[in-house]
Amino acid sequence: MTERPATPAPFTTDDYRARMARAATAAADAGLAGLLVAPGPDLVWLTGYRPTSASERLTLLVLAPGHDPVLVVPTLEAGDAERAPGAPALTLRDWTDGQDPYAAAVPLLAGGGRYAVSDDTWAVHLLGLERRAPSSTSFTALGEALPMLRAVKDTAELDRLAAAGAAADAAYEKIKNVRFAGRRETDIAADLAALLREFGHAQVDFTVVGSGPNGADPHHEADDRVIADGDMVVLDFGGLKHGYGSDTTRTVHVGEPTAEERRVHEVVREAQERAVRAVRPGPTCQDVDRVARETIIEAGYGDRFIHRTGHGIGVTTHEPPYMVEGELQPLVPGMCFSVEPGIYLPGRFGVRIEDIVTVTDDGVRRLNTTSRELAIVQ
Structure with a gap:
């Protein structure tokens, strides 16, 4: 019988905290005001959170240098988000159906500036943020601004x-x-x-x-x-x-x-x-x-x-x-x-x-x- 290798130990909250800190530092070094990360591989890598399905409801991790990470999530999915291994390293901000989801996210961009948006972000969410964000806010693709963010493996x-x-x-x-x-x-x-x-x-x-x-x-x-x-x-x-x-x-x-x-x-x-x-x-x-x-x-x-x-x-x-x-x-x-x-x-x-x-x-x-x-x- 072929001997199977042991399952590796799961990544810890400290692992995800370090990744988010590394990403925020990379954003600052690139002259960015921060990163906006929707569900997809970047969110999984940064927080360990993988929503059960793609959704029209806004989920967004906001990483800004000098600020604690914030994850904006629909209330009905907040329980799952709280159980993600990286959740203790960030703040959850939930919003309820019938509310404007961007009202929960846009105050986090109050300082304006240039934000890199993850490549998997739905266009409807980016457009919603653009309509409500301060006029001094601009957006670029995360894959273009920080293409090597996940490239070097530990x-x-x-x-x-x-x-x-x-x-x-x-x-x-x-x-x-x-x-x-x-x-x-x-x-x-x-x-x-x-x-x-x-x-x-x-x-x-x-x-x-x-x-x-x-x-x-x-x-x-x-x-x-x-x-x-x-x-x-x-x-x-x-x-x-x-x-x-x-x-x-x-x-x-x-x-x-x-x-x-x-x-x-x-x-x-x-x-x-x-x-x-x-x-x-x-x-x-x-x-x-x-x-x-x-x-x-x-x-x-x-x-x-x-x-x-x-x-x-x-x-x-x-x-x-x-x-x-x-x-x-x-x-x-x-x-x-x-x-x-x-x-x-x-x-x-x-x-x-x-x-x-x-x-x-x-x-x-x-x-x-x-x-x-x-x-x-x-």
Whole structure:
């Protein structure tokens, strides 16, 4: 029987207090009057509070340098908010149906200034705040103002990301043993989802299964195509375990591949290997992208690598930083992101290989460790 790792200790109120203080300091350093955070990954990361569903009722965390954090919530959800692990580190201000919810929030913006608003904020709420806020108040996107707010992970976060990566690896090792030929893509996708849950994922976000020509679509949704002998199959899957993301891609082949298929796979494997080796403190995000892209260009497939080399990962499976041309953010220890070059030949097949990596003090650590060689499946 496989021994399962222990469940990590939950984050404490002190953890969330420190995050909110860090966010308020970052806001001040960026010249912001504060942060306005609606339900979504930023609110979960800052407070541990995840409303049971998206709602037209205003919920808003107000973080302002020099002031205690305040969470504005509907009265009917105040009980849930009070039970959030970060709740003791903030003040709750509730409002009741029939009242103007913005009347509870706008006094917290009385000093005016420029506020960064979380990217998940509903437009109706931002417009409501704009109508009622002092004329000296302006708003900007949190993702633009503080894109690296969640990018550097602490030890406890890295442990969760490593556990999620190990679970995805275990799912891959088992999926290689199932029969592919004669089954639909959706069948393999369902197998992958079940395996992710078997190995501890509470949430499955995606199970891309792109066989044959479907593999040339990087974000192909598994469909009823029957996988055949001779197909290249792209497997890209992930979700959340202990609240943190996994995301890995391997490309397998049903039966014996052609020489061209082996060559394309080897080009992608080499591009991925070189890009991972380029990860260390100091280089920029675009440097990682350039290393992967140059390898594929040299092999003659530059126009068939049609996406960025990577994306950050944490409480969501896609978040900053992004490994893409023009991103000049230097790599620093604690950053976690994917390295996933690919080659896509329309109407024929695609190849992608993806690992999550983290920047260490002196280099890089892979959080996915399964073989990146071309696997042959039945």
